[in-house]
Amino acid sequence: MTMKRTSRSSIKTTAADPNGTTPAPAKASSRNDRLNSRFLQTLVGYNARRAWSQISTVFAERMAPYGLKQVDFSVLSLLAHNPGATSRQLCATLDILPPNLVNLISTLDSRGLIERRPHPHDGRAVGLHLTPEGERLTADAERAVTQAELDASAKLSTRERESLIHLLQKLYL
Amino acid sequence: MTMKRTSRSSIKTTAADPNGTTPAPAKASSRNDRLNSRFLQTLVGYNARRAWSQISTVFAERMAPYGLKQVDFSVLSLLAHNPGATSRQLCATLDILPPNLVNLISTLDSRGLIERRPHPHDGRAVGLHLTPEGERLTADAERAVTQAELDASAKLSTRERESLIHLLQKLYL
């Protein structure tokens, strides 16, 4: 498996200089690397993409020990709370296309994390269920994700974090 | 040019039923397509990705007449406010990798929207500038983007929109 690069931005920013705005030390380039991006920063879309990218990095790091990518985790978590769900339902809920779910499901099956059972009412469909091992791994991963989220949004207060989520949901729900 | 699919979600939701939670009409599938995704909805990352995806769709539609994708627009807008910027600076600002900017810059050049001039102080670098046509198109595109953003975030008040942007920037800046 090829790893996503750990993080570009985390190389350039530190806890002491989280904004990366400190004047460059003497050894750095004489030109200023950062451009004026004031207009882009007035856009919800631009900021949402940048923020998501930042959180993604933390997410990927914390999920690596479990061998899960974001979609993998989303599928497992949905199955934990919706046993017997079908591929079609996962696709509708996560807004992904059926062909792109096939290999993912197949891999989770091969790893022994999920099980395909005939659907009780529809011979075409397949009900997906977590195995006991899948349930354990998903529960662990959910705890790790919750912690990763808190770490990635450490600059926000609890109220700010809740407010942010509420505002984001107003955009897409 | 291949068009990104206009929008999955906008087909399934309407102004009258923005959440898509209304019980399915008689003709629809007997099973409920939507799963319980309460856990995922507690995650900033998940919500940011979904919200960005939603805005992306609107953005792509509105930028299609200009023949611009998101990165294209970001580059043009940065050059409008930072004439003479280098590829290296664009990469650092937008968090993209140099090899992935080459064709993009080359295409904008071929279209006559930007110009490459020798850098005044550094023989290795190339200063990028908008052409008059590039300036006109960028100004038009910026107005269209501003309007697209307002439309895509129409469910938010001005204060909410500003608050959302502020909270997102706390995550990545």
Added chain:
DNA sequence: TATTGTTATACTCTATAACTATA
């Protein structure tokens, strides 16, 4: 020795068309 811009390339993500088996 380090950096800018570039080429070539590979891997992942996302999308469409078309097939099968069931309904």
Added chain:
DNA sequence: TATAGTTATAGAGTATAACAATA
């Protein structure tokens, strides 16, 4: 005729290694 799951495949997005010219 429509839907669930699948196959094959194409295109976009993102990543690394390595090179030439310049600092």
